[in-house]
Amino acid sequence: AQRVTQPEKLLSVFKGAPVELKCNYSYSGSPELFWYVQYSRQRLQLLLRHISRESIKGFTADLNKGETSFHLKKPFAQEEDSAMYYCALVPLSGGYNKLIFGAGTRLAVHP
Amino acid sequence: GAGVSQSPSNKVTEKGKDVELRCDPISGHTALYWYRQSLGQGLEFLIYFQGNSAPDKSGLPSDRFSAERTGGSVSTLTIQRTQQEDSAVYLCASSYQGSGEQYFGPGTRLTVT
Numbered sequence: 561a562q563r564v565t566q567p568e569k570l571l572s573v574f575k576g577a578p579v580e581l582k583c584n585y586s587y588s589g590s591p592e593l594f595w596y597v598q599y600s601r602q603r604l605q606l607l608l609r610h611i612s613r614e615s616i617k618g619f620t621a622d623l624n625k626g627e628t629s630f631h632l633k634k635p636f637a638q639e640e641d642s643a644m645y646y647c648a649l650v651p652l653s654g655g656y657n658k659l660i661f662g663a664g665t666r667l668a669v670h671p
Numbered sequence: 672g673a674g675v676s677q678s679p680s681n682k683v684t685e686k687g688k689d690v691e692l693r694c695d696p697i698s699g700h701t702a703l704y705w706y707r708q709s710l711g712q713g714l715e716f717l718i719y720f721q722g723n724s725a726p727d728k729s730g731l732p733s734d735r736f737s738a739e740r741t742g743g744s745v746s747t748l749t750i751q752r753t754q755q756e757d758s759a760v761y762l763c764a765s766s767y768q769g770s771g772e773q774y775f776g777p778g779t780r781l782t783v784t
């Protein structure tokens with residue numbers, strides 16, 4: 561079965577603290593993994609994808625196939641990072657036909 | 672350029688009525704997706720269009736739900752005989768061909784009373 565698990569509903573940190581949002585997936589093949597973010601009163605938008613291996617807004621995520629994880633990390637959280645974060649996978653065998661989302665983690669960064 | 676647009680932004684309807692939700696994708700994007708965002712179920716895939724055809728309808732929850740896309744552009748999601756459990760935010764997304772890099776619209780918040 562294809563599944564994305566984000567174990568934390570809420571992650572609350574202080575400004576300047578490191579952040580790690582956890583994501584584990586279940587898929588028998590090789591998926592493509594993404595992080596999407598939804599800021600307050602804004603639409604859902606792509607944050608980063610594993611194949612690009614880039615850092616966006618200071619966030620990075622590494623795909624660990626052994627642990628089937630794709631955790632999102634940032635060394636120093638900022639207040640503007642407060643948002644809802646969704647991990648998602650696309651099953652490559654399906655021809656890019658849909659995103660399978662985790663339940664999401666709300667990140668709250670306090671001053 | 673313009674992003675994905677959806678209308679209406681909010682819709683309140685009585686149980687049993689039919690509703691139509693509209694999505695206008697980014698120009699040139701051949702792939703169009705509908706998702707539903709609800710408190711109990713999170714973000715769920717509903718249907719995928721490539722051009723005017725829908726090769727993946729696996730997420731439609733019942734036969735009361737249908738969708739069409741005309742001219743490879745605008746799509747309409749129709750819910751017949753609405754039920755209270757249909758209350759949710761319906762999101763549309765588009766991408767160039769088929770891709771996990773999808774551009775989302777602002778959503779339509781549907782409330783069934």
